Structure formats: C-alpha cells, structure tokens
Amino acid sequence: MSHDHDHLRGDLATLLREEVAATEPRHPLDTMVPVRLGRSRRDRSRRLRAAGAAAVVVAVAGAVVPLATAGDHEAAPSGRPGSAADRVRALLEPSAGVLTTPTVADGPTGTTFTFANQHDGRWHAYRVTTSAAGGLDDPVEHCRVVMDRGYVSCSVERGPGGATAVVQVLAVKPVGEVPGDNAELGPVGDNVFARVPLSGLGAVDPRDIFFRREVLVSSSTGTVSVNEQLNVADADTAEAAYAVPVAALLDVAGELATHPEVLGAH
Amino acid sequence: MRRDQREREFTEFFAARAPALRRTAYVVVRDWHVAEDLTQQALAKLYVAWPRVREDTRMAYARQVVVNECLSHLRRHRPETPTANLPDRAVHDPVVREDLGRAIAVLPPRQRAIVALRFLEDLPVSEVGRLLGIADGTVKSQTNRALTTLRHHLPTLTLEEIR
Numbered sequence: 060m061s062h063d064h065d066h067l068r069g070d071l072a073t074l075l076r077e078e079v080a081a082t083e084p085r086h087p088l089d090t091m092v093p094v095r096l097g098r099s100r101r102d103r104s105r106r107l108r109a110a111g112a113a114a115v116v117v118a119v120a121g122a123v124v125p126l127a128t129a130g131d132h133e134a135a136p137s138g139r140p141g142s143a144a145d146r147v148r149a150l151l152e153p154s155a156g157v158l159t160t161p162t163v164a165d166g167p168t169g170t171t172f173t174f175a176n177q178h179d180g181r182w183h184a185y186r187v188t189t190s191a192a193g194g195l196d197d198p199v200e201h202c203r204v205v206m207d208r209g210y211v212s213c214s215v216e217r218g219p220g221g222a223t224a225v226v227q228v229l230a231v232k233p234v235g236e237v238p239g240d241n242a243e244l245g246p247v248g249d250n251v252f253a254r255v256p257l258s259g260l261g262a263v264d265p266r267d268i269f270f271r272r273e274v275l276v277s278s279s280t281g282t283v284s285v286n287e288q289l290n291v292a293d294a295d296t297a298e299a300a301y302a303v304p305v306a307a308l309l310d311v312a313g314e315l316a317t318h319p320e321v322l323g324a325h
Numbered sequence: 326m327r328r329d330q331r332e333r334e335f336t337e338f339f340a341a342r343a344p345a346l347r348r349t350a351y352v353v354v355r356d357w358h359v360a361e362d363l364t365q366q367a368l369a370k371l372y373v374a375w376p377r378v379r380e381d382t383r384m385a386y387a388r389q390v391v392v393n394e395c396l397s398h399l400r401r402h403r404p405e406t407p408t409a410n411l412p413d414r415a416v417h418d419p420v421v422r423e424d425l426g427r428a429i430a431v432l433p434p435r436q437r438a439i440v441a442l443r444f445l446e447d448l449p450v451s452e453v454g455r456l457l458g459i460a461d462g463t464v465k466s467q468t469n470r471a472l473t474t475l476r477h478h479l480p481t482l483t484l485e486e487i488r
Contacts, residue, residue, distance in 0.1 A: 075352065075440070079445065082351075087343075088365065093335075093366075096365065098372075153393065
C-alpha cells in the first residue's frame, strides 16, 4: 500500500484483514433495513418542516457572529426549551451524542440554542445561532478581520450544496457571573464568554480558557453559526478532543440555512 | 429524484459497499452485531441524504457517517478496557489474530477509527483527517500513539511507518 506522503507497511494491515475476515458474519446485510429506516426518518423530517413552516417566523436581527469584539457576549439563557430547540437537537445528536436540555436565548445578536454533554469526562458545549442579518458577503475579508483579532484559524469553505461557509477557531473565556475555573462545574451556567486573542492567552488562568470551533453558513434569511466549545488550555488539545467533525457542523448549519423554517418556532 | 430511482441506486450502492462499511465499523466497535446495527443506521442516514450527496462522494459520506455512529455509540456505551485480558505472551511468540483484536480494543475509540481507516481501508492521512474532522498532523500523531500502544501489547508485530 502506498500514498504520496505517507506510507504504512508491515503486517498490521494483513493481520487486521485476516482477523476481520475470520470473524465476519457470513450473512449479508439486509438492504431493506436502511430503506425502511430512511423512509421513516424522511417522513418525520417532512412533518417537522411542515410544522415549522406553519409557525410564526421569529425575526431576529443583529450581528452574525457572537463575540465579534472582546466585549461582546451571548445573551443569558432563558431556560426555555421548545420545539425548535428539539429539532436543532435532533440535527446535532447523531454526531454529538446525547445532549442535555437546551437553553434558548433571544438576544440582540439573534437566537442561540445551547446544548452540552460530556465526552471522556470533559464537558462539550454546542451552540447554534441564527441571525437574520447577512454577514458572509466577503468571507475572505471576514477571515482577515477575525485573524487580526487573534483567532486561532479561519478558512473559507464550501458548505453543503455549495453554500459559502467559514470554519474558524477562537479562544474564549467566561466573563459572566459563573466562572469557568472548574471543569467539574459542567457547562458554564450563564453562558457569557469573551474572545481572547491568541496573544493574550498567557494572561488568562488556563482553567478559564475555552476553545471554540465554529462554522458559519450563509442562508437565504441570514447566517447560521454552529459551534462546539471545550474547556481546555490549548488549541491542539481542543482539536484532538472535539466530538463533532467539521463536516458534521457544516451539515447541521447547512440544513438550518437551507430550511430556516425548522427554527420557525421555539 | 424519483423514489424508484433512488431505491435502485441505493440498493446497488448498498450491495457493493455495505460489507466494507460493516468491516470498518467492526474494527472500531469490536462487535459484529453492533457493527451491523450501526452500519444500517448510517446507511439509513445516507438514504435520507441520497439526493443531496454527489455520486462521487457517496462512499466518503457513508464512511464518515459510519465512523460517527461508531464513535457516538462508544461514547454512550463505554466498554471496559480489557487490558487485563491481554495475553501473557513472550516477546518472540508470533502474534495471532485474537491478540490483535484484544490489543485494538485497548485503543481509544478515535485511534481505533484511525487504524480502521488507514490500515483496513488504506486511506491517506488527508482523507482520514477530512472524515474525522481533524488535522493531518493529528491523524499522524494519533496513528503514532495507536502504533505505540499496539507495539507495547504486540511486540512481535511489524509496524513500520515511512514518511
């Protein structure tokens, strides 16, 4: 076996294939199982979208990206889970795993749904933010601006269906009433964070540092942001520990951008 | 896309690809019954997404969903790490398949996924990174950690990485 930049050889591959072949069940998989499951899921999804379309569309306005400046913060959660949150949860859980009861915040920057769960003893927070305002007219310029602000990374990608998307990573710290100085506390209660530029990380208590990986996708009605956030002290550790692959974040954001009616009522 | 067309295309894809996907799932979850269930669940998701997934990316999409299903399953059902069950074998004894299975079960889920994708599926680092949503460097470092663990438990296994 060989690849351009990385060759692996030895008997691991051979032994692995032998072990798999020796134990593999002889019966074939039944095609109709996923077809029946798929039909059921598709029908359920259609019903949810129909319900969302019939609901009142909540207008949201404001800037697209929370934490655009160090002083910005997300709105405090209202503790008001609802049907739209459940639909967002249904999109996240296949890749994130079982999630906690969401909080929903209607703030000046839009509507944010926040979920959390634990992997390997570490809390992961997931936020889905919708905004009626545009914000990715010039994604290259967006990345230039946020990198100037000290983000870890920012790249322009193609989202599902060819939509313009941005994938960015930034460091944040809790600035609300509940400090994030104890990972055992769970998700930081008041959900208020400020951006920390890379150059300023050294001045922050490592226990208070969180890394956020975020995708932004343009929609017909604005922009959708989906992110995952971890309480770790460095970006490499965060990258190794994120539970949801970027592709899955893009899928969720793309689905919500394509079908904003899913979020029509909460 | 018409339903009969979708189901015809899906059935053809399933017949050609599902066995390989089940094998990948097995390497990650180490249980054929669970691997089969997770593969079927993943393929159900592919069925739903079928009209939106380009033909040339269907296998990559399916692999990604299968691996995600496996990792999610392992997060929810953390098995005991069977380190105590590893064979007490002399360094120069040949490695047998059962030993490898036990040693792979010791690896963290993501490293198992990397082993499955790189060694079973023979995928390049960049594709593994894309599927798992991690950087190429992370794929390499996690591969090295996995190989170190396997070498520790299977000292006679030849594991060589050339860059």
